[in-house]
Amino acid sequence: MLDTIESIRNDPKPRWGTFFGWDPELISDLPILSKKFLDDNFATDVAIGVIGQSGHVAWANSKAFADAGVDESIEDANGGVFVRDGDGKLTGQLFEEPAIMRVMAYVPLPSAPEILKAIKDQNRYYASVGITTVTDLAYMPNEALDSALKLVFDKEDAPSLYRVEHPSKNEASSTNKTQKAVKSTNTIAACCPHLGFAAATQYKNQRQGGRYCHGERACEQVLRAYEQVLVDDPTNRCRHRMEHLGLMTVEQIARAGKVNIGLSFFVDHLRFYASVYKTDLFGEERVNRLTPLSEATKNGVTWTIHQDHPTYPGDADPFANMKTAITRTQRDDPTHPYGPEYCATIDEVLKAYTINAAWQLNLDAQLGSITVGKKADLVVLTENPYHKDPFKLEDIKVVETFLSGRRNNFAKMYSMGPGLNVMK
Missing domain, CATH: 3.10.310 (Diaminopimelate Epimerase; Chain A, domain 1)
Incomplete structure (x- = not known):
């Protein structure tokens, strides 16, 4: 620096x-x-x-x-x-x-070629770790970025992009979302007023809503808004969902299950911040119940896990994320699980990255499993995750990525020893 x-x-x-x-x-x-x-x-x-x-x-x-x-x-x-x-x-x-x-806002913007190169580089990385569909919940329409995205994502060999556009200015003013900042770099106690109106508007217009909420109070506000909207539609046909969900309680997860709300957990916070959260922010009891995935399964929730890349310290690495969900340990202390009763299984985390993710995006008729009539998006791995020690899941590498049955031209083949070549 x-x-x-x-x-x-x-x-x-x-x-x-x-x-x-x-x-x-x-x-x-x-x-x-x-x-x-x-x-x-x-x-x-x-x-x-x-x-x-x-x-x-x-x-x-x-x-x-x-x-x-x-x-x-x-x-x-x-x-x-x-x-x-x-x-x-x-x-x-x-x-x-x-x-x-x-x-x-006065920071000079990158040039069009620089934007295009950055998108391609990022797609190469996604392909190299087996990601075939990318979700951007923070997407904001931008002419320069839109043009570059179109050039890349209209091609068959680029990962599918599921963009979520923010409301128009008029919609945003009537569904204003504010956050109460805390005096640190952590924003886990966010507040979101007027959510009931926003959720009702989306429900009326048959539009899916995804709400970012961190902390018990924020989760309660969002959950109550959805419960009010979904009282007459407990199947949640729009598939509204809640994102991040740090410190969402077991009781709140059970209520989410009753109205079929999709939940996407930011479990990888434990990998980097568990000890800091324990000593400096929340205490041991609350950190132990951070993102209790087993409770989501118990209550019939269709849940996923995400990493909020790039706004957290690691790369977008599915197997690192799965490792955290299964072991609930911090990276520098693999012997101490935080809330071991909430650990997920390898089967559950693989579903979280495949069929559950497709369901949450309303794309399960096209993606998420290898079935007749769906796109043949799949990866070839160096090892079987079901047979791997959970603490060594990160050792698994992606040999090739396929989109719609075609080898992805952005993928890399990593050298893992004799007999495997390196391709870039």
């Missing part, structure tokens, strides 16, 4: 320096960022923005604030928070997209 800042400082045409992945929860001895810290330690004639690993928090220096026209008169709005100190002065810390983008 220091070398990059120095190169920017020496550039005759100073530009933005934007950095992603700051994670004090994962690395406890990182300095506390602020506008003053960035001003004191780095270039003051270059706008600098640092985005936290979660994507919900950022920090910017004085030049960035000045370039964006943000001064002490700025007010919080639409869930965005401009953090202030005890004297009411801006600290440089920003919570949530409305505040972050108010300052960082």
Whole structure:
């Protein structure tokens, strides 16, 4: 980071320096960022923005604030928070997209060729780990990005993209979703008012709704809204679902099962943050019941697991995610399971990545299993997951990826020893 800042400082045409992945929860001895810290330690004639690993928090220096026209008169709005100190002065810390983008909207955009290359590179990675359908719940229509996506995803050898578009401005204003920020980079206690109206509108228009909720209170708000909407339709024909679900309770999961709500759990938080959550945030009892997958199975829920890539420390790696779901251990302490009674089985996690995921996307008539009449999306693996030690699932590699029965041209073949070639 220091070398990059120095190169920017020496550039005759100073530009933005934007950095992603700051994670004090994962690395406890990182300095506390602020506008003053960035001003004191780095270039003051270059706008600098640092985005936290979660994507919900950022920090910017004085030049960035000045370039964006943000001064002490700025007010919080639409869930965005401009953090202030005890004297009411801006600290440089920003919570949530409305505040972050108010300052960082001036970051120079990549060129069309750069966007196209990034999409292709990402697809090559997805294919290399066996992902054949990609879901983007944070997608926002953008002309440059749309053009590049069309060039790539209209081709047969590119993974299928299931895009979720945000409401129009008029819809967004009537179904406003705000979040209460907490004074850390963690946003697990989010609040979402007006969800009942939003869910009812989607139900009336026969549109599927997916709600991000983290923490017991947020899960309760979303669940109550869906229960009100689905009281006369317990089969949930729109297949509404809830996402992330950190600390969703066993009782809430049982209620979700009664109205057939799909649940997608962010279980891989345990792999990176279990000990931090235990000692610094939630305590042992609550961490032990984080994402209790076995309860979802017990209550007949069609559930999946996801990794929220890139806003968490790891890569989008299905087998690493499955390992966490089965073992419920942190990566540096495989001997201590958190809530072992909530462990999933290999059969359950494979369904979570295949037929359950297809059901949640309303694509189970086309995807999710190898059946006559469906697309032949499949992968060839170096080993059988059913016969593998759960703690060594990450050792399994993808030899080839097939889409609609065709070898995926984006896939890589990894060298695993004699007899296996390397293809790029």
